[in-house]
Amino acid sequence: MVANNFWINGEPCSDIPANDRGLAYGDGVFETIRVIGRRPTLAEFHWQRLEDSLNRLGIQADVSLLLDEVKAFLSSRGGSDGVLKVLITRGSGGRGYNPAGCSESRRILSCHPLPEHPAANRFAGIALYPCSTRLGHNCLAGMKHLNRLENVLARAEWSDSGFQEGLMLDMNGLLIEGTMSNLFLVKNGTLYTPALDRCGVSGVCREFILHQASGWGLPVIVDDLGEPVLEEADEVFVCNSVNGVWPVVRFRHCRWQVGAITAMVRDRVLDVLNG
Amino acid sequence: MVANNFWINGEPCSDIPANDRGLAYGDGVFETIRVIGRRPTLAEFHWQRLEDSLNRLGIQADVSLLLDEVKAFLSSRGGSDGVLKVLITRGSGGRGYNPAGCSESRRILSCHPLPEHPAANRFAGIALYPCSTRLGHNCLAGMKHLNRLENVLARAEWSDSGFQEGLMLDMNGLLIEGTMSNLFLVKNGTLYTPALDRCGVSGVCREFILHQASGWGLPVIVDDLGEPVLEEADEVFVCNSVNGVWPVVRFRHCRWQVGAITAMVRDRVLDVLNG
Structure with missing residues (x-):
């Protein structure tokens, strides 16, 4: 059961503001995770890399809130296998390249079918x-x-x-x-x-x-x-x-x-x- | 008179689909243009670089349609000075990094005040x-x-x-x-x-x-x-x-x-x- 393909900051939503810095500058990170049932596989490795990268880029994100959202998102999908994409941007705004004052990062979750490779x-x-x-x-x-x-x-x-x-x-x-x-x-x-x-x-x-x-x-x-x-x-x-x-x-x-x-x-x- | 700060593909709109490749991969280009009255300055240099970059990246975009939209967008703002940002992405979709089949690029126009530098x-x-x-x-x-x-x-x-x-x-x-x-x-x-x-x-x-x-x-x-x-x-x-x-x-x-x-x-x- 797929209620909505995208969640943004914990809510079903498939659009992001056009002033997001992920769009403007590629100012963010992502993970592409294989999900079996409701379980993300190799999860601890994905979360570790995500957290390390956020730290290196100086993007403030509440990873424990993110993990709660991931759990709820996967539950809402009803247990089917697929690929979970987790994308975190520095959020909206900032003046030019300067990220100062951008403390509201944006969490974008989406689910996709497993790729059909032979x-x-x-x-x-x-x-x-x-x-x-x-x-x-x-x-x-x-x-x-x-x-x-x-x-x-x-x-x-x-x-x-x-x-x-x-x-x-x-x-x-x-x-x-x-x-x-x-x-x-x-x-x-x-x-x-x-x-x-x-x-x-x-x-x-x-x-x-x-x-x-x-x-x-x-x-x-x-x-x-x-x-x-x-x-x-x-x-x-x-x-x-x-x-x-x-x-x-x-x-x-x-x-x-x-x-x-x-x-x-x-x-x-x-x-x-x-x- | 600022009707809307963003136009997307010629329409007032301030959101983009979360599956846009500009967000996913930084798959696009932009120009930041000083506008005096309704006139973009150094316009021919901006459009030349934009077109060259689109060609290098293999992004298909209708530049003459874009220029019409820019004209209409600036008219809608009523002649005030500012900065016009023109951002073109490869559009939505594609399977992973592969851009094959992404022929509907997305045109995002926005206006901003001139920066207040001393x-x-x-x-x-x-x-x-x-x-x-x-x-x-x-x-x-x-x-x-x-x-x-x-x-x-x-x-x-x-x-x-x-x-x-x-x-x-x-x-x-x-x-x-x-x-x-x-x-x-x-x-x-x-x-x-x-x-x-x-x-x-x-x-x-x-x-x-x-x-x-x-x-x-x-x-x-x-x-x-x-x-x-x-x-x-x-x-x-x-x-x-x-x-x-x-x-x-x-x-x-x-x-x-x-x-x-x-x-x-x-x-x-x-x-x-x-x-």
Whole structure:
């Protein structure tokens, strides 16, 4: 039962004031959360990143009020699976860029169907498109903020449905991430994932994997990684908190199998994402 | 007579749908235009930048319809001076970052009072705050797009009203711009302004000055410029299309006079900005 697709500050409403700073400057953050039943999955990771990003941007928001609203919002939907988007902006107003005096942030909740990707993405693996849009280094690295034009331009580069995701490099040609996912490589039984201290989004699924890996017996190295490392990898996968893990089987001239470590990580992530 | 502060797609309206991509991803562009009487000043430069940016982002918008709406909007305001903000987003929808199928861009017009800066800014000059927020290099350089978190964070660095603007450097420590203005230096009768091919906004007032300088007998050099060049400058000023030219008289330990070339450029710009 979907009463209304959007709630704003705890009330069903599908419009925001045109003077919102999220619109004006991308002055806000968001989370896209897989919901099974009424339960947000990987919730503690999502709330932690949200809170960290709000702090970094100096946006004042009552996170405990937000969590109450999320609970009520999901209840109002009656238990169906889907994707919950939580978007927080600095709110209305302020004079130009200056955020001084903007203490009334705006909380926007919306629900969406789970994306209908073929099961093959998860089991047979995907092809990565080589995006030419590069990610710039900046002080916003790691956050899932609303300044996402680089991702939009990268995703606009291909329309061939033979590619399920695109790989983005930084301005120095280092591997960073997919347009909507993070990247992992496996080499000699060790997991590698690009450092995200200068650009990229610290994805919640990536965080979960980094957090769990030692318990799974997997050493992890987070570092600057170039394309040669990708070409020599034994296994490659991308992940996000809505779709889980997708093995990568094709990128440019490279071909990989769906490896045993990838399959193990995929299945463990899937356990969590299926609630 | 202000009937309504906002028009959306040609109609008085102050809300936008919460699924607008301008909000979700900063997927759009804007112009902030000084209006004298019913006339937007430096109009041709604003419309040119807007159109160039829309093309670069692949946002389909009917610019001639927009210009008709601007005319009607300004007429409805009855001839008072102010600032017109024109904001174009890619519109609603799309699946995630993918902009495919978003062909209904949204046109948002709003009017605001002219900012009340002291006349001293223009005549006695201003102090520049040294912002520590650096501008990252990316493929979006030059555009006045909606991904403006770096400017917001830089402007949030100071609240001391003794500073009227802040200077932003790039990740390599090169001079780029003010938080809301462009930077010019004068040395031995030549104008210098930072190259904006890797970051920064190609301001309309800067474009106007670059366009006019040779007619004013001023050689111009657009180049990579470091802080030592600033320290050795004879004159320094910042400019934007709403406030015109503000001479800079103080930055860190440096002091400058309001120089003759700055005063000349300021007055010529003022002629245009006063309609």
